[in-house]
Amino acid sequence: MTTYIDIGINLTNKQFYNDIDNIIQDAVKANVSKMIITGTSIKNSEQSALIATKHPDTLYTTAGIHPHEAKNFDNQSISKLKELLLQPQVVAVGECGLDFDRDFSPRNIQESCYEAQLALAIETQKPLFLHERAAFSRFISITNQYLPELPKAVVHCFTGTLQEAKIYLDNGFYLGFTGAISDTWRFQHLKEVLQYIPLNKIMIETDAPFMLPKNVTKNLLKKQHERRCEPAFLPFIAETIAHFKGITIDKVAEHTTLNSKTFFGI
Ligand SMILES: [Zn+2]
Numbered sequence: 001m002t003t004y005i006d007i008g009i010n011l012t013n014k015q016f017y018n019d020i021d022n023i024i025q026d027a028v029k030a031n032v033s034k035m036i037i038t039g040t041s042i043k044n045s046e047q048s049a050l051i052a053t054k055h056p057d058t059l060y061t062t063a064g065i066h067p068h069e070a071k072n073f074d075n076q077s078i079s080k081l082k083e084l085l086l087q088p089q090v091v092a093v094g095e096c097g098l099d100f101d102r103d104f105s106p107r108n109i110q111e112s113c114y115e116a117q118l119a120l121a122i123e124t125q126k127p128l129f130l131h132e133r134a135a136f137s138r139f140i141s142i143t144n145q146y147l148p149e150l151p152k153a154v155v156h157c158f159t160g161t162l163q164e165a166k167i168y169l170d171n172g173f174y175l176g177f178t179g180a181i182s183d184t185w186r187f188q189h190l191k192e193v194l195q196y197i198p199l200n201k202i203m204i205e206t207d208a209p210f211m212l213p214k215n216v217t218k219n220l221l222k223k224q225h226e227r228r229c230e231p232a233f234l235p236f237i238a239e240t241i242a243h244f245k246g247i248t249i250d251k252v253a254e255h256t257t258l259n260s261k262t263f264f265g266i
Helices: 020-029 042-053 067-072 077-085 107-124 136-149 162-170 190-196 231-245 249-264
Strands: 004-009 032-037 059-063 090-099 128-133 153-155 174-177 202-204
Touching (some): 004 202, 020 231, 032 042, 032 231, 032 249, 042 059, 042 090, 077 090, 090 107, 162 174, 162 190
Parallel strands (some): 153 174, 174 202
């Protein structure tokens, strides 16, 4: 049977308030058999890890501090993340990285927070879930200092250029794609990017409740939440990739599921 793994959902977002069990049930019905909740702060990583314990073998989490949250990074943060990473459902360090698009945290703080998490991934040998927005050259120069010792890494929600994708692939990184790829007006260039990237380097994620794919069948959208993305919509992302690459959706599912299973050890 064709199954999918969603490597990035934001289940603690208030758009899912009181709705988590339904969301997971709908996803499983849509053959999304496993989902990884993205940890974005200490508090959020702790909440996410707790939610995941209630859905063993279906929900997993990352533990990390998003660059937007870097301003709250302190000398307790790393030991708290380390403690979380001892739990079996917590499978990766992140999301972490740099976001110079919105600059919600000062850039020098973002950088030190990111470096501390790179060191944490090396110490714990857990894979990395990376975030980079409008910060490519700085991101690469920091990451490359750690590269020889770095465990496996995925750059999630990739929307960059083909040249940037090539550099990430040269570093051995995986790339995660969201519903952004179906926005062929805003992200037209991603078609060429996806045609270039080999299937064994691609993972898929909804980034729910954000990034609603444009090709979702309209009757699947819920009345009160017409703009809300859900993990159940993950197959629509696979469909777009299949279309770009001229292959079957089953082939996309087969490869991305295998990549995610191996990468996260789930
Ligand atoms: Zn992100």
